[in-house]
Amino acid sequence: xxxxxxxxxxxxxxxxxxxxxxxxxxxxxxxxxxxxxxxxxxxxxxxxxxxxxxxxxxxxxxxxxxxxxxxxxxxxxxxxxxxxxxxxxxxxxxxxxxxxxxxxxxxxxxxxxxxxxxxxxxxxxxxxxxxxxxxxxxxxxxxxxxxxxxxxxxxxxxxxxxxxxxxxxxxxxxxxxxxxxxxxxxxxxxxxxxxxxxxxxxxxxxxxxxxxxxxxxxxxxxxxxxxxxxxxxxxxxxxxxxxxxxxxxxxxxxxxxxxxxxxxxxxxxxxxxxxxxxxxxxxxxxxxxxxxxxxxxxxxxxxxxxxxxxxxxxxxxxxxxxxxxxxx
Amino acid sequence: xxxxxxxxxxxxxxxxxxxxxxxxxxxxxxxxxxxxxxxxxxxxxxxxxxxxxxxxxxxxxxxxxxxxxxxxxxxxxxxxxxxxxxxxxxxxxxxxxxxxxxxxxxxxxxxxxxxxxxxxxxxxxxxxxxxxxxxxxxxxxxxxxxxxxxxxxxxxxxxxxxxxxxxxxxxxxxxxxxxxxxxxxxxxxxxxxxxxxxxxxxxxxxxxxxxxxxxxxxxxxxxxxxxxxxxxxxxxxxxxxxxxxxxxxxxxxxxxxxxxxxxxxxxxxxxxxxxxxxxxxxxxxxxxxxxxxxxxxxxxxxxxxxxxxxxxxxxxxxxxxxxxxxxxxxxxxxxxxxxxxxxxxxxxxxxxxxxxxxxxxxxxxxxx
Ligand SMILES: Cc1ncc(C[n+]2csc(CCOP(=O)(O)OP(=O)(O)O)c2C)c(N)n1
Ligand SMILES: [Mg+2]
Numbered sequence: 001x002x003x004x005x006x007x008x009x010x011x012x013x014x015x016x017x018x019x020x021x022x023x024x025x026x027x028x029x030x031x032x033x034x035x036x037x038x039x040x041x042x043x044x045x046x047x048x049x050x051x052x053x054x055x056x057x058x059x060x061x062x063x064x065x066x067x068x069x070x071x072x073x074x075x076x077x078x079x080x081x082x083x084x085x086x087x088x089x090x091x092x093x094x095x096x097x098x099x100x101x102x103x104x105x106x107x108x109x110x111x112x113x114x115x116x117x118x119x120x121x122x123x124x125x126x127x128x129x130x131x132x133x134x135x136x137x138x139x140x141x142x143x144x145x146x147x148x149x150x151x152x153x154x155x156x157x158x159x160x161x162x163x164x165x166x167x168x169x170x171x172x173x174x175x176x177x178x179x180x181x182x183x184x185x186x187x188x189x190x191x192x193x194x195x196x197x198x199x200x201x202x203x204x205x206x207x208x209x210x211x212x213x214x215x216x217x218x219x220x221x222x223x224x225x226x227x228x229x230x231x232x233x234x235x236x237x238x239x240x241x242x243x244x245x246x247x248x249x250x251x252x253x254x255x256x257x258x259x260x261x262x263x264x265x266x267x268x269x270x271x272x273x274x275x276x277x278x279x280x281x282x283x284x285x286x287x288x289x290x291x292x293x294x295x296x297x298x299x300x301x302x303x304x305x306x307x308x309x310x311x312x313x314x315x316x317x318x319x320x321x322x323x324x325x326x327x328x
Numbered sequence: 329x330x331x332x333x334x335x336x337x338x339x340x341x342x343x344x345x346x347x348x349x350x351x352x353x354x355x356x357x358x359x360x361x362x363x364x365x366x367x368x369x370x371x372x373x374x375x376x377x378x379x380x381x382x383x384x385x386x387x388x389x390x391x392x393x394x395x396x397x398x399x400x401x402x403x404x405x406x407x408x409x410x411x412x413x414x415x416x417x418x419x420x421x422x423x424x425x426x427x428x429x430x431x432x433x434x435x436x437x438x439x440x441x442x443x444x445x446x447x448x449x450x451x452x453x454x455x456x457x458x459x460x461x462x463x464x465x466x467x468x469x470x471x472x473x474x475x476x477x478x479x480x481x482x483x484x485x486x487x488x489x490x491x492x493x494x495x496x497x498x499x500x501x502x503x504x505x506x507x508x509x510x511x512x513x514x515x516x517x518x519x520x521x522x523x524x525x526x527x528x529x530x531x532x533x534x535x536x537x538x539x540x541x542x543x544x545x546x547x548x549x550x551x552x553x554x555x556x557x558x559x560x561x562x563x564x565x566x567x568x569x570x571x572x573x574x575x576x577x578x579x580x581x582x583x584x585x586x587x588x589x590x591x592x593x594x595x596x597x598x599x600x601x602x603x604x605x606x607x608x609x610x611x612x613x614x615x616x617x618x619x620x621x622x623x624x625x626x627x628x629x630x631x632x633x634x635x636x637x638x639x640x641x642x643x644x645x646x647x648x649x650x651x652x653x654x655x656x657x658x659x660x661x662x663x664x665x666x667x668x669x670x671x672x673x674x675x676x677x678x679x680x681x682x683x684x685x686x687x688x689x690x691x692x693x694x695x696x
Contacts, residue, residue: 033603034530057500057536058467058528086466089501124386124438126449128465299667303386303449304438306657 001152001182009151009183010040010172013158014078016188018048021076024162027054027063028080028117037082038118038177064090064115068098071113071167078162081117084133084171090115091136098167099142114161116170119147120212120264121301121312123175130301130308132265134211137169138242138274144193145241147171149214151181153239156191164193173212196245198252202232205322206252208275209262210238213313217262217294221318229319231326241271249275250283257288258325262313267295292321335547335554346624351563352570355628361403361562362629365395365618367641368420371429374645375419375436379596383653384436387465388450389417393591396617397523398424398493400565401586404573405491411459411481413474414493416451417523417590418463421493425460427453429648439655446658447666459488467528468494468501471520475507478518478581489576490518491569497528499542505550508583512550515579519572520552522585523559529594530603543585552581559586560615563624589615 004012018024030037032045032055045053056063060081067077081087087094098111120132137145144166148154154172161168183189199214200222209218214237225231234252238245253259259279261272276291294313301308348355372390379388391398394417402412402424414421422432427443435442436450443453451465461477464470474492481488498504499522511518522542526532533540543554553575557568565586572582589612593600600609622629 030529030531033535037529055531055535057531058497059500059502061502089466089468124384124449126386126447126452126465128451128469129387297663299663302447302658302663303435303444303452304446304658305385306438307446307660307663310660310663 002185003180004151004183005177006151006154006172006179006181007038007040007177009155010158011042011044012183013155013162014041014044015047017159017162018044018052021162023074023076024078025052025054025075026078026080027056027067029056029058029082031055031080036080038174040172040177041080060086060089061093065093065097067113067115068093068101068111068167071098071111072101072109076112076162078114078116081115083117083122083129083174084119085129085131087115087117087133088136094137094143094167094169095140099140102166103142110165111167112165114158114168114170116158116161117172118174118177119171120173121175121308124303124305124308125301126303127300132211132263132296134169134171134241135265135270138271139269142167143242144168145171146193146239147211147241148239149176149211149237151179152183153191153197153237155183156189157193157239159188160190160193163190168193171211176212176215179215191239194240194243194245196236196238196240196248198234198248199237200233200235202234203255204232205258205260205326206234206236206249206256207260207262207318207322208236208238208249210241210271211264213262213264217313217315217318221315221322224315224319225322229323229328231322233322238275244275244278246278246282249279250286253279253283253286257286259287260292260294260318260321260325262294262318262321263296264312265296266298267293268298270295289325289327292325294318294321335543337543337556343620344623345626346563348625348628352567358625358628361399362618362621363637363641364399364424365562365621366637367429367644368395368399368423369618370638370641371423371432371645371648372419374649375433376592376596378436378649384438386449387416388436388596389594390590390592391417391420393612393616394523394525394559394588395420396562396565396620397521397559397586397588400562401491401521401569403566404569405489407458409459409488410573411461411474411477411488411490412493413461413470413477413490414463415467415470415495415498416463416465417495418451418453421463422453422455422460425455425458427455427460429644430651433648433652434655437652437655438657439652440658440662441651441655445662447662468498468503470494471498471501471503471507474520475511475516475518478511478516479514481517482514482579487577488517489573491521491573492518493521493523495528496522496524496526496533496542497531497536498522499545500536508546508550508552508581511581512546512552516581517576517579518581519569519576520581520583521569522583523588524585525588525590527590527594527603529598532603543583546583552583554583554585556585556587559588560612560617560620562617562621
């Protein structure tokens with residue numbers, strides 16, 4: 001195993017897939033000369049040239065749409081949005097075109113595009129630049145939504161996303177780019193889209209999460225829960241939000257009978273709300289307590305760091321929620 | 329009065345000594361505008377320094393080098409009547425439009441005494457009193473809003489003009505083209521100003537625009553005359569904007585391309601070394617807008633006069649830092665204010681402040 005940062009792992013995946021497949025190109029704001037606003041595309045311009053690593057003007061709706069069109073006719077675009085906040089400008093192209101072409105054409109066309117970039121809060125960036133927007137995409141049929149939490153998962157899943165025949169929304173986190181972890185060194189490391197992973201096994205309570213919440217909120221909470229509280233905690237990292245791996249969740253709840261859902265985004269009509277609904281519906285008899293959900297507080301993100309810290313779920317709220325479902 | 333779609337390139341740049349008789353306002357006003365530029369410059373320098381000292385964080389985009397644009401153009405407005413919209417590079421616009429240095433600095437320091445009580449930050453200054461409609465964080469995001477304000481002005485017939493600043497990268501967004509089409513179509517009272525500092529982050533207009541001479545892009549396309557202005561010359565900016573505002577009030581929207589330069593990186597994390605040369609920065613620094621104004625009026629801006637003003641401004645900025653440091657952070661309860669006028673709770677929305685209680689009594693009554 002190599003120890004890499006998330007940034008390096010993503011970079012490797014891009015590098016390997018571009019090397020493997022001529023049809024793959026990377027386009028987005030500042031991806032070429034500047035090597036990406038967050039330096040994820042370091043070295044790619046130098047290796048693959050201007051034809052395949054393209055700096056776009058600031059025209060999100062249209063360069064995402066251009067990617068959709070290129071995918072429809074046989075290329076394999078990777079479109080970087082500088083952050084997912086700006087993907088909102090491209091929602092029309094993503095939802096009206098990328099997600100529906102296969103369906104509307106009765107399967108004649110497909111859209112093998114990856115739209116990737118950081119999602120969620122970055123730190124004191126205020127309301128327009130701190131949004132966790134995964135629910136927007138999970139809501140829409142025709143899209144796959146992937147959100148890795150570790151460098152290893154990021155690499156394996158990005159490679160899978162690039163090879164996937166459908167549009168994949170691949171959500172990273174600015175806060176995780178420097179986060180280090182193990183990455184398998186095998187030649188073609190691919191992880192399946194649509195499979196959750198039990199990151200930590202236990203028998204008293206199930207925590208379901210994804211993305212940055214795993215490292216930011218769950219890992220520090222685990223120490224306290226297993227140490228001070230003496231609980232045996234199972235942690236499931238969903239990794240893919242659409243399609244949803246409900247089996248892994250229900251299997252765990254069958255064992256623990258208690259579940260806590262932790263997500264970075266707002267609570268209303270969220271991915272957490274959706275997973276809870278599925279668990280209530282198909283696992284009603286398995287539950288010994290109502291599901292607890294930990295989410296972003298239901299407000300736009302303020303600029304002030306002391307308020308931000310209160311608004312993003314942290315270890316404290318995870319511990320509280322776990323205690324609650326365990327009636328402690 | 330402009331004829332329709334007469335795009336022009338102006339170059340009446342008046343380098344060197346000028347006569348007070350030749351300018352359209354008083355000596356006092358000239359000094360006031362000079363002071364706005366100098367305050368903007370010194371405020372931003374300190375702001376960058378405070379950022380590096382980790383007094384605040386997040387994005388911070390400095391305006392150093394571009395002062396003539398904001399100062400010269402806002403001077404041509406009727407403050408309080410006309411609307412101003414701009415981007416995230418908004419500290420100096422905020423200072424000119426009546427937000428005190430203290431309130432700007434306190435906002436940057438995330439304090440409750442800031443103009444948005446710590447909720448907006450560097451990219452989001454607003455002042456209702458002067459109709460400063462904000463710094464917007466989304467490239468191209470506010471062009472439709474400014475167009476909407478101009479629409480409202482025409483609708484009500486109140487004679488207000490909207491002034492909409494944007495960066496050179498914004499002219500490639502769909503919203504820009506969609507907005508200009510409507511403004512041209514309906515003759516809205518609006519002046520669009522592109523602060524062309526040649527780069528959107530690290531990408532030059534040469535590398536992002538099919539037609540990098542931006543003033544050429546609106547005349548035939550949208551019936552909105554485009555005019556190119558030397559954005560390093562405050563008086564030229566003033567005159568071009570005054571003319572454009574007059575046209576706009578008469579129902580002729582105008583597009584002004586102001587050529588300028590940011591001396592610093594795009595934001596605090598950009599060293600600005602990879603995409604431009606030291607030489608280029610040096611060339612532009614030679615055209616410094618503050619120095620230029622001094623050279624134009626050496627008898628007004630004498631050494632001792634400028635020195636006194638520098639002292640005064642230094643104190644004003646130092647006071648703003650002290651004020652910001654001494655102010656309190658927002659209260660945690662502030663999280664819940666100003667989401668909507670009235671935003672009721674529901675189960676799980678928030679643990680302590682907003683407890684939801686199911687009205688069991690009502691249920692019992694209903695059963696009866
Ligand atoms: C829709 C959108 N896309 C991307 C960004 C990220 N971004 C912020 S500023 C900027 C460059 C804008 O350059 P320009 O319009 O020239 O303004 P300047 O910074 O030079 O004042 C970019 C790409 C954004 N804020 N909004
Ligand atoms: Mg620019």
